[in-house]
Amino acid sequence: MRGVLTYALYVVMTLIWTFPVIWVILTSLKPRTQIFTVPPTIIFEPTLTHYITALTDQDIMPSIINSLMIACGTTLLTLSLSVPAGYAFARVTFRLRSQLSFFALLTQMAPPIGLIIPYFFLLSNIHMLDSYTGLIAIHMTLTVPFSIWLMITYFQGLPMCLEEAATVDGASPFSTFFKIALPNVLGGVGVTAIFAFIESWNEFLYAVVLTGSKTKTAPVAIFSFLGAEESRYGPFTATGVMIMAPVIIVALLAQRHIIKGMTLGATKG
Amino acid sequence: MLERPGSKRISRPAFMVRRERFGWAMVSPAMIFLIVMAALPLVSIIIMSTFRIDLSSPLDNGWIGLDNYRDILHDSRFWHSMWVTFVYTVSTVILQVTIGLVLATAFFRSFKGQGILRVCVLLPTILAPVVVGLSFRTMIMSQQYGILDYASILFGFGSQPWLTDRYFALISVIIIHTWQWTPFAFLVFLASLHSMPLEPIEAALLDTRSTWQRFRHVILPMIRPAIVIVIIFRTTVALRAFAAIFSATGGGPGTATEILNLYAYRESFDSLNLGYGASLGTVLLVITVVISLIFFRLRRSKA
Numbered sequence: 001m002r003g004v005l006t007y008a009l010y011v012v013m014t015l016i017w018t019f020p021v022i023w024v025i026l027t028s029l030k031p032r033t034q035i036f037t038v039p040p041t042i043i044f045e046p047t048l049t050h051y052i053t054a055l056t057d058q059d060i061m062p063s064i065i066n067s068l069m070i071a072c073g074t075t076l077l078t079l080s081l082s083v084p085a086g087y088a089f090a091r092v093t094f095r096l097r098s099q100l101s102f103f104a105l106l107t108q109m110a111p112p113i114g115l116i117i118p119y120f121f122l123l124s125n126i127h128m129l130d131s132y133t134g135l136i137a138i139h140m141t142l143t144v145p146f147s148i149w150l151m152i153t154y155f156q157g158l159p160m161c162l163e164e165a166a167t168v169d170g171a172s173p174f175s176t177f178f179k180i181a182l183p184n185v186l187g188g189v190g191v192t193a194i195f196a197f198i199e200s201w202n203e204f205l206y207a208v209v210l211t212g213s214k215t216k217t218a219p220v221a222i223f224s225f226l227g228a229e230e231s232r233y234g235p236f237t238a239t240g241v242m243i244m245a246p247v248i249i250v251a252l253l254a255q256r257h258i259i260k261g262m263t264l265g266a267t268k269g
Numbered sequence: 270m271l272e273r274p275g276s277k278r279i280s281r282p283a284f285m286v287r288r289e290r291f292g293w294a295m296v297s298p299a300m301i302f303l304i305v306m307a308a309l310p311l312v313s314i315i316i317m318s319t320f321r322i323d324l325s326s327p328l329d330n331g332w333i334g335l336d337n338y339r340d341i342l343h344d345s346r347f348w349h350s351m352w353v354t355f356v357y358t359v360s361t362v363i364l365q366v367t368i369g370l371v372l373a374t375a376f377f378r379s380f381k382g383q384g385i386l387r388v389c390v391l392l393p394t395i396l397a398p399v400v401v402g403l404s405f406r407t408m409i410m411s412q413q414y415g416i417l418d419y420a421s422i423l424f425g426f427g428s429q430p431w432l433t434d435r436y437f438a439l440i441s442v443i444i445i446h447t448w449q450w451t452p453f454a455f456l457v458f459l460a461s462l463h464s465m466p467l468e469p470i471e472a473a474l475l476d477t478r479s480t481w482q483r484f485r486h487v488i489l490p491m492i493r494p495a496i497v498i499v500i501i502f503r504t505t506v507a508l509r510a511f512a513a514i515f516s517a518t519g520g521g522p523g524t525a526t527e528i529l530n531l532y533a534y535r536e537s538f539d540s541l542n543l544g545y546g547a548s549l550g551t552v553l554l555v556i557t558v559v560i561s562l563i564f565f566r567l568r569r570s571k572a
Contacts, residue, residue: 009375010382014389017452021392023416024404036414085299094292100300107307109561111509113533114550117317117543118310141306144299173291202397204512209538219399219512226403233407240400247395255388262394262453263460 021244028237035233050234051242054225060239063221067201067243069132070217074139074200075193078147081140083189086151087177091163101152108145112205115141123210130212138206143196150195153264154188155181191261194254198247218243311554318548324541337548347549349524350532357443357528358507364447365503366496369454373492374484377462390452398449402516405445406432410517432518435525442514442526446507454499461495462488494568501564508557529553 027035029046054060088094089101119138120129128134158181166176182189207217222243225236251258321333341347376386393401409417410431418428431441462470470487509530514520520527520535527535530553537546 006375009372010386013372014386016448017393018389020401020404020409020448021396023408024400027408038413038419040414040416040419081299081302084295088292088295092288092292092295094289094296097292100296103308104299104303106558106561107303109505109557110307110311111530111550111553111557113509113511113530113537114314114554115307115310116534117537117547117550118313120543122310137306140302144303148299173288177295198395202395202399204397204399204515205534219397222399222403223516226407231407236403236407240404243397243400247397248392251391251395252388255391258395259387259391259456259460263457 021248024237024240024244027233028241030234032234050238053232054235054238054242057224057235059216059221059224060218060235060242063216063218064242066132066211066215067218070135070139070215071197071200073132073136074143075196077136078140078143078196079189079193082144082147082192083151083182084177085148087155087181089148090152090155091181092173101148104145104148107141112142116206116209119206120209129210130214132215135206135210135215135217136200138210139200139203142203143199147192147196150192150261150264151185151188154185154192157188158184187257188261191254191257194250194258195261198250201243201247314547314554315551317544318551320544320547322542322544322547324543330544333544337545340545341548341552346524346527346532347529347552350527350529353439353524353526354508354528354530356439357446357510357526358504360443361446361450361507362500362503364443365451365454366499368447368451369458369499370489370492370496372451372455373458373462374488377459377488387456390455392452393449394453394456396449398510398512399516401449402445402513405441406517410441433522435522438518438522438525442517445513445517446510449513450503450506454503457495457499458492461492465491497564497568501561501568504564505557505561508553508560529556 026042028050029048030041030044031047031049034041034044085104089097115138119134123129123131123134162180162184163176166180167173171179202219203217204219208220211217211220218239222236222239225232225239318337319332319334321330321336323330376383407415409415412418412428412430412433415431418431422428430437432438470491508528510528511530511534514526514528514531515534518526520531524532529549533546533549533553536542536549540546
């Protein structure tokens, strides 16, 4: 009896959490006439027309490229700042260490709406509104704090003895970090990179205010199919699928590591 | 770990000085970045909130002291948005934690197919909230063509104004948020249960009879720290929710789903009243910081 109940719950859960996504994917493949039918069409001949419409739209392809550039830039720069910082917080004793790591945690809690007005003035004063650099720097304020904390946990998980042996052998702290510690946490660096990429790729509030025609990202551009007078569900869902596809693929490939990284902070207490 | 007072006088061994320098060299790029890009803007928003910066009528702009805050006190739209924020935050957090706990309790003993379950529930948490919000607005919750509306008609409840009626809309955006983020709570609770040693759980499970007792006396005490962390984290995220509500209802109908965050956005970038928007943002900032500090203190005293 219990087994049956658990199994039923299992089926319901997987359906509830995958159905909306599957429905969007199905709709993106439906011929135009079969999107708006009551009852909804389930059997149809799949077509790629909506993807062609979306990709030939003057906004969508450039916006996907913009999103990609910004997310990659954000990821690389986030790693270059937060991996060294995570190592020092995890392994080195220095003045203000606990205060600084708490400060990094606090910056993560700041609501973006409180930051966006200053950013708006800052970027317009230095003529960087609608530029990759501006949005990358701002997305990094979202990604650097949690990346530091993730990297602290990964470095703390390394056995001390390797680094101690290197220090005894006379290696400098920098070469211990680069040659001993870093190669052993590459998996953790990868997970951190995935989280930073997803955060930037999905981000909307900063992008909608601070980008213009040149750097508009995909989550902003997708609105163009849902106008006040007509909604083009076909190209809209096709674009939605293209925005979701990269993160879904990454999630499928690395799900074990992603779930581990996601729940790391909470299970360490 | 901590410096003892007066330790500066004693000249420290050279290698310690080197370690200290090394530590600073490693953290300073990130710290300088966070100070310039996060701490300074937070200070400047507080300063801006004492100015009148209305780009639609810039002639009267200038320093006005605390006038924005005096206006906030008499602003019924502000109090309404506070109420919506409260309802939205409290209900989404309670729903996520409760459902997450029930599911984690049901599924924590490993069984065939758990891998698939995890992939499925991981899915919503990595999707762009904008795409989620727009998809619910068009494919799921729109009247007539939405699949949820169709199901509602099919089961005899009739077509409902999911996102166009003020009460329905608030419930709908709560459902959307809960749909997207309950898996996070579930996965954290599951991982937390799995990180515990198994024998005491198994022994306790044999002792206690009812499901409720088992949950209350065995599972709950073990994952209390994880629950506190999930509540802290999800509260701060719910307070600054934006994209999903913006794309599903735009804050509407009227101001029915306008949480404080969205009100600050509309005031700043639709009405271009940046000074007033900054003071609304400052209020949200203060609320977030106060709530986080209370939670941190609670967590420390409980642990």
